[in-house]
Amino acid sequence: MMHVGLNLKDVYEDLDPLSAYFFKIGAHGLVCFHGRNYSIKQRLTAEQTSKLISNPVYYRISTNCYVNLNQIYDIRDHVILFRDETHGIxxxxxxxxxxxxIKTLLRSSNRRINGVDQVV
Structure with a gap:
C-alpha cells in the first residue's frame, strides 16, 4: 500500500500579504491580515510595515486599515465586497x-468589478 502525503499550505506560516483582502495595523507592530478564510495577527518590524503600506496594491481607507485593490469583487453603497467561490463573500x-x-483607481487600472469593465 502506498501513502501519499498532501502538500497543504499552512496559511499561518506561509502568509502572503498580497493575498489578504485587507489588513489593520494595531499597536506595537501588530498587523491583522484578513483573507478569504482567515484572520491572522503578526508582529512586523517598522520597516516591514512601512514596505507593506507603501505597496500600491493597498489603499488606505482609515487611519489603520488598508484594502487590497486587486481583491475587490464589487462595491455597493458604503461596502467593499471580496468574493471567493468557495468561502463566499x-x-x-x-x-x-x-x-x-477607490473607484477612480480601479477605473484607471482598467480593472473589472463584478464582471463589468471599469473604464473611464
Missing amino acids: KTINVPRRNLEQ
Whole structure:
C-alpha cells in the first residue's frame, strides 16, 4: 500500500500579504491580515510595515486599515465586497470619500468589478 502525503499550505506560516483582502495595523507592530478564510495577527518590524503600506496594491481607507485593490469583487453603497467561490463573500465598510477614490483607481487600472469593465 502506498501513502501519499498532501502538500497543504499552512496559511499561518506561509502568509502572503498580497493575498489578504485587507489588513489593520494595531499597536506595537501588530498587523491583522484578513483573507478569504482567515484572520491572522503578526508582529512586523517598522520597516516591514512601512514596505507593506507603501505597496500600491493597498489603499488606505482609515487611519489603520488598508484594502487590497486587486481583491475587490464589487462595491455597493458604503461596502467593499471580496468574493471567493468557495468561502463566499467577506465585506468591509468604507467611508464614501474613500469609495470614490477607490473607484477612480480601479477605473484607471482598467480593472473589472463584478464582471463589468471599469473604464473611464
